[in-house]
Amino acid sequence: MSDLLWAIPFLPLLGFVVLALAGRRLSRRAVAWIGAGSVGLAAVVALATAASFIASPPPSDAAVQALPSWFEVAGLSASFSLRLDPLATVMMLVVTGVGFLILLYSTEFMADDADFSRFFAYLDLFVGAMLVLVLASDLVLLLLGWEGVGLCSYLLIGFWYRDPANGRAARKAFVVTRIGDAALLVGMLLLFTHLGTLDIQELMTRAPAAWPVGSGTAVIAASLLLAGALGKSAQLPLQTWLPDAMAGPTPVSALIHAATMVTAGVYLIARTHTLFELAPPVLAAVGIIGALTLILAGFAAIAQRDIKRVLAYSTISQLGYMFVALGVGAWSAAIFHLMTHAFFKAALFLGAGAVILACQHEHDLYRLGGLRKRMPVTFWTFVASAAALAGVPLVTAGFYSKDLILADAWQHGAYWLWGAAWIGVVLTGIYTTRLVLLAFFGDVGIEPDRRPGARIAVPLIVLGVLSVIGGLVELPASLGGLHALSGFLAPSFAGPPPVAQAAAEPPVGTELVLEGLAALASLGGIALAWLWFSPSRHSQRTPRLPARVRELWASGFGFDRVYELAITRPFTALGIRNRNDVVDGLVRGVVALVRFGHREASATQTGRLRGYAAGVVVGAVVAVGLAAVVFVLVANKGAV
């Protein structure tokens, strides 16, 4: 079945080509079928491939499909080869599965949009590029997918390009992530010059042989890859682009800026975890950055007014959890949270999209409200996925994945990270509950003028159900001890165990206490938010805080302003100052010279026939005269 591996990224890319070339001439129905159908087919192939992979794991737990070489230069040979291992299998299923549901949803959400086919062309290209990213067997192909998803992110954030603000948001996302991308590229070149290959598997076997743990080169290489991951996954200090990225259509936010692309950084670190194990300081930095990000983004999410910005900050915060897990070497915990997060955050965004669509594109939480009775399907799926986000104990997927991260952090002795993550759970409970209360409870703000149809309801229900049961693939020892996912992922994360991982499983007693604390944090956060924001209590909508603190939180801790002052303004000023330099003078001189010559030359074209004839005569006379002079000179010389 892994023979068909190539078809998984190829089908969406084919859909993109068809829609890009013929999209304008096709009916909306046909566009929807091609757009969503190609990803649906890819999902079917992916499911079949994964099923056969699980049923009969190939030797060494990875199936490589060798495809033609891409290019070979100076000893670097990049190929289109795809590699399927357990990690790639999980990512592939998430991308195609969630991707298909979101495309299905988009067929209704975007039904009235003038650029229907362009939207689906971009989304297909995105899914194809994302699949290339997760299935790539070498870093060059991974970078192709990495840049491809970045491009699609740019195109889709600025999808409604008639509003200049959307274009600005798109450019910001592109430029900020590009800082990380540049670092990633430099890191790749460093790896290549030192290890002589960019095949990921080969790299991961050569790196431990070439570098001892903590060697300087390994630290530099790992930090460069980390910088790439920080940009893509919107972690401190490159997180500023994600809230603005909400300018795109809501399905885009669900697919790219919640479920898949932003997790590429997590995937990259998990994929190259051997390298990070060689660089303990960088690994520690991953955890610290994740912890800082999850707390700051959690506070910021509490103070947002825009329904999508709450979810955006929440995404940044949840990605912080994944980084914490990576930081303590709990690779499969990170991937587990990545998976459950893809389910519940996609469901939340799609639910928010249904609300926005029904309420005349209103994003402001203060004007929404009371939708509980008006939109029951949306309400219940939203509550289920919000509960998963908040980590309501025992009944939601988010609880199991977040609890695993907390437990792993504790187990690896990272008590500070555990504490930060614990506070993060409280914050998550608060902002999630506030979001649900403001949007669905209280007085009806805007009367919804349409009911979501089947193509919106079905993805919502499927993702809502997955948000509840998706966590049952991995249970802590105290609750049955099922390790289906980590067991499946184990071959991908084999190799020399990290120093910290040597710690023994904690006793069940400790584990129960930790779980109790996590449950307490989650429920406490929810209760706190209920006390503060419950509609029965004078409709309080933001925490009672000094206005300055509230504004600081609402602006995401003022990172935008700092970057504006520290980088953008000086750069622009320098650019303006530099506009009239010597080089410009040279260029302008050439332009002036050419203009002058042109004017003079065209002045000779008088349109008068006799003038031209006179020119010919004068030319002939001069030519004959010259010939005569030369002839005489030569004749004289001959005479001498």
Next chain:
Amino acid sequence: MSSVPLEHVLVLAALLFALGVVALLVRRNAVFMLLAIEIMLNAAGLAFIAAGARWGQPAGQVMFVFILAMAAAEVAVGLALVIRLRRLFGTVDTDAAGEMKG
């Protein structure tokens, strides 16, 4: 039969050619400009004939036949152009047809 010296014929040809050039430059009437070109062509032909006679070569006369044929073709095209000129501008004054100036 005493032959005319080559120099005399060449001087005559040069004079004819200069006459043609001057006529070409001073006349604005397209028909007269064509006539001037005819005179220049015949001056060149005369030089060929004289040179052929001087060295006893038939090539000079052959060249003259070529020039005749070429002149006939040139006049055919030239007169057609003159007719178009007259139709378009209502005159055969070449200075009137100066629309292509840069």
